[in-house]
Amino acid sequence: MSFQDFSQMRPHLTPLTECFKTQPMLNVRRFLATPTWTKLQWPLAALGLVLLFNFLFTPGFFHLEMKDGRLYGSLVDILNRAAPVMLLALGMTLVIATGGVDLSVGAVMAISGSIGALLVAKAGYPVATVISISLGASLLAGLWNGFLVGFLKVPPIVATLILMVSGRGIAQLLTGGQIITFESKALEFVGRGTFLGLPFTITLTMGVFLLLTLFQEKTAAGLFIQATGDNETASHYSGVNTRLVKFLVYAFCSLCAGLAGLIVTTDIKAADANNAGLWLELDAILAAVIGGTALQGGRFYLAGSLVGALLLQTLTTTILTRGVAVEFTLVVKAVLIITVCLLQSETFRGSIYRRSQV
Amino acid sequence: MNLRLIKRNIPFMATAIVCLLLYLAAGFQYPGFSSLRVFINFFSDNAVLGIAAIGMTFVILSGGIDLSVGGVVGLISVVMALGIEKSHVPALAVIPLVLLLGLGFGAAMGCLIHFYAMPAFLVTLAGMFLARGLAFVLKLEAIPITRDLEPLVSKASVPLGEVLEIPATALVFLITLAMAIAVAHFTRFGRNIYALGGNEQSAILMGLPVARTRIGVYALSGLCSALAGVVYAFYTFSGNPNAATGLELDAIAAVVIGGTVLSGGVGYLAGTLLGVLIFGIIQTAITFQGTLSSWWTRIVIGLLLLFFILLQKLLQAKKFKPLNMHTTRHETLS
Numbered sequence: 086m087s088f089q090d091f092s093q094m095r096p097h098l099t100p101l102t103e104c105f106k107t108q109p110m111l112n113v114r115r116f117l118a119t120p121t122w123t124k125l126q127w128p129l130a131a132l133g134l135v136l137l138f139n140f141l142f143t144p145g146f147f148h149l150e151m152k153d154g155r156l157y158g159s160l161v162d163i164l165n166r167a168a169p170v171m172l173l174a175l176g177m178t179l180v181i182a183t184g185g186v187d188l189s190v191g192a193v194m195a196i197s198g199s200i201g202a203l204l205v206a207k208a209g210y211p212v213a214t215v216i217s218i219s220l221g222a223s224l225l226a227g228l229w230n231g232f233l234v235g236f237l238k239v240p241p242i243v244a245t246l247i248l249m250v251s252g253r254g255i256a257q258l259l260t261g262g263q264i265i266t267f268e269s270k271a272l273e274f275v276g277r278g279t280f281l282g283l284p285f286t287i288t289l290t291m292g293v294f295l296l297l298t299l300f301q302e303k304t305a306a307g308l309f310i311q312a313t314g315d316n317e318t319a320s321h322y323s324g325v326n327t328r329l330v331k332f333l334v335y336a337f338c339s340l341c342a343g344l345a346g347l348i349v350t351t352d353i354k355a356a357d358a359n360n361a362g363l364w365l366e367l368d369a370i371l372a373a374v375i376g377g378t379a380l381q382g383g384r385f386y387l388a389g390s391l392v393g394a395l396l397l398q399t400l401t402t403t404i405l406t407r408g409v410a411v412e413f414t415l416v417v418k419a420v421l422i423i424t425v426c427l428l429q430s431e432t433f434r435g436s437i438y439r440r441s442q443v
Numbered sequence: 444m445n446l447r448l449i450k451r452n453i454p455f456m457a458t459a460i461v462c463l464l465l466y467l468a469a470g471f472q473y474p475g476f477s478s479l480r481v482f483i484n485f486f487s488d489n490a491v492l493g494i495a496a497i498g499m500t501f502v503i504l505s506g507g508i509d510l511s512v513g514g515v516v517g518l519i520s521v522v523m524a525l526g527i528e529k530s531h532v533p534a535l536a537v538i539p540l541v542l543l544l545g546l547g548f549g550a551a552m553g554c555l556i557h558f559y560a561m562p563a564f565l566v567t568l569a570g571m572f573l574a575r576g577l578a579f580v581l582k583l584e585a586i587p588i589t590r591d592l593e594p595l596v597s598k599a600s601v602p603l604g605e606v607l608e609i610p611a612t613a614l615v616f617l618i619t620l621a622m623a624i625a626v627a628h629f630t631r632f633g634r635n636i637y638a639l640g641g642n643e644q645s646a647i648l649m650g651l652p653v654a655r656t657r658i659g660v661y662a663l664s665g666l667c668s669a670l671a672g673v674v675y676a677f678y679t680f681s682g683n684p685n686a687a688t689g690l691e692l693d694a695i696a697a698v699v700i701g702g703t704v705l706s707g708g709v710g711y712l713a714g715t716l717l718g719v720l721i722f723g724i725i726q727t728a729i730t731f732q733g734t735l736s737s738w739w740t741r742i743v744i745g746l747l748l749l750f751f752i753l754l755q756k757l758l759q760a761k762k763f764k765p766l767n768m769h770t771t772r773h774e775t776l777s
Binding site: 186233237238239240242243244246247248249250251252253254255257258261262367370371374380381410412413414415416417418419420422423426427430431432433 | 508555558559560561562564565566568569570571572573575576577579580583692693695696699705706736738739740741742744745746748749752753756
């Protein structure tokens with residue numbers, strides 16, 4: 086079966102590059118019909134609504150200014166603060182696409198941040214070594230999760246729960262229960278640096294996103310991931326190495342978490358094993374679900390997850406700048422999850438549709 | 444409960460053996476560990492976790508999951524503290540009201556999960572955010588309860604000889620456990636839960652009331668969480684919006700260590716009790732040891748979780764031979 090046949094059978098798997106095939110310019114009509122867009126329009130509309138609200142009622146929200154070669158303003162701040170959740174959401178999206186979930190990302194962030202801070206503060210290793218050891222440790226955590234889920238077939242919630250429960254304990258043991266502070270201009274660049282006039286975190290996140298998108302469009306990896314999540318047995322019979330797919334997806338998710346952990350740690354120049362990445366796994370799952378990735382697996386929309394993470398951060402920033410008490414953030418998030426779930430529920434949409442027919 | 448040595452019972456037996464071994468090892472290591480006082484403290488110190496884990500057991504038996512447990516405990520403790528301190532409602536009147544609140548909260552989540560086929564994971568996650576958020580909106584810091592509660596708690600404890608007593612928190616835990624075992628094994632509702640978790644399709648075809656059972660399970664879990672919130676107030680004499688952060692995960696861990704299978708349909712409440720006791724034994728042993736960081740509790744729990752999951756996998760793997768390319772359909776059926 087050629088790829089063309091396949092994409093006709095399963096239009097939602099049509100890669101974006103297909104839209105450019107017939108003519109050199111972007112075929113707008115075809116693009117608007119791709120699931121990437123149809124799934125993206127709802128979170129984008131929500132984001133637009135929140136931004137419109139701010140445009141009308143929050144003075145100075147869209148104000149940007151250049152200071153010391155770096156752009157400042159609420160919008161830049163939102164992008165910068167959303168970066169860790171965006172990274173987590175990218176990894177989480179792939180995991181959810183295989184029908185799993187990774188609860189350990191918050192704990193992995195704490196581990197990676199603690200190792201980074203310890204190596205700089207206590208051992209004084211060069212930055213490249215520190216970053217590679219931190220990321221290596223998170224990769225190891227991911228390989229462990231992947232081994233449990235992929236090869237031992239442990240249910241993902243339980244498998245990653247193990248590391249979620251003990252991971253923060255491991256991070257606490259590493260740091261001796263203390264907050265490790267450090268000074269290292271080079272390492273701080275990861276979380277606080279400026280690149281092309283924007284915070285470096287934005288470049289980093291966009292880099293990971295572009296790499297993933299390229300990987301998804303140019304190789305069959307995306308197809309394998311969706312196939313594994315859609316119907317594991319069928320994919321196995323069609324020759325997809327579903328075990329390996331799961332193994333690698335969890336490894337990648339933890340790698341993203343390790344990167345996010347480094348960002349969070351270097352941003353505040355301290356490793357707080359207790360609070361780094363606390364509850365962020367839930368934000369990451371939420372971002373992916375808002376972006377149109379179904380928890381049952383089989384579909385994923387990387388761009389949607391980014392928009393989901395941005396929506397969450399924009400809401401949080403709006404609540405902060407409007408002077409509403411911070412504690413409402415959780416309530417708003419709860420309402421958001423229920424709304425998104427209701428919109429995705431066939432039964433709910435069916436009942437609305439039937440009512441409007443009468 | 445049927446305790447023959449059949450495969451289904453092996454995880455439960457293993458938990459019992461591990462629990463006993465841990466207790467004996469700690470008892471030999473530290474003098475005073477095996478005293479009755481320490482034993483009673485296992486129940487009173489872990490009453491919040493235990494009661495929440497009882498509710499969680501029902502949810503997991505039905506094939507679902509409830510992440511809202513910790514949030515509800517925080518919310519209920521705050522509502523209770525505000526009711527007693529600010530509104531001057533007597534404690535005995537507040538308790539039924541907050542229990543009803545928890546029941547309604549759980550039932551609402553159950554309705555969303557059942558009628559709109561929404562994933563339990565997400566709905567209860569929203570429930571957690573909502574409960575925790577509302578608790579913070581009501582009050583940002585802990586509220587001490589100075590009126591009314593203390594005489595109630597001391598009256599409710601049972602004296603045991605001259606110096607010892609069973610505190611009210613432990614008593615509530617044990618009574619809840621007894622009632623939960625009765626519900627699970629001697630009522631129609633309990634059998635329906637096992638059937639629903641075992642195979643939903645069969646449950647529907649058998650004509651079991653799936654809707655009532657599933658909503659009932661989440662309502663029951665909400666009720667248990669609310670009761671855990673009340674016990675939290677009993678235990679600390681305060682309401683705290685930060686109470687029981689991460690309790691849901693400890694509860695899931697206790698349930699899984701207790702031998703309940705996460706896919707539903709198999710497990711015992713007695714196993715959950717053992718799981719909670721293992722939590723208590725490890726924590727107390729680390730306190731007795733004195734030099735180990737309390738973070739070792741989390742790591743040991745993680746290791747135990749791993750051990751029991753691998754054990755369950757091992758037992759399952761022998762039961763269902765995985766299909767592979769080389770076995771034909773006929774071979775697998777025979």
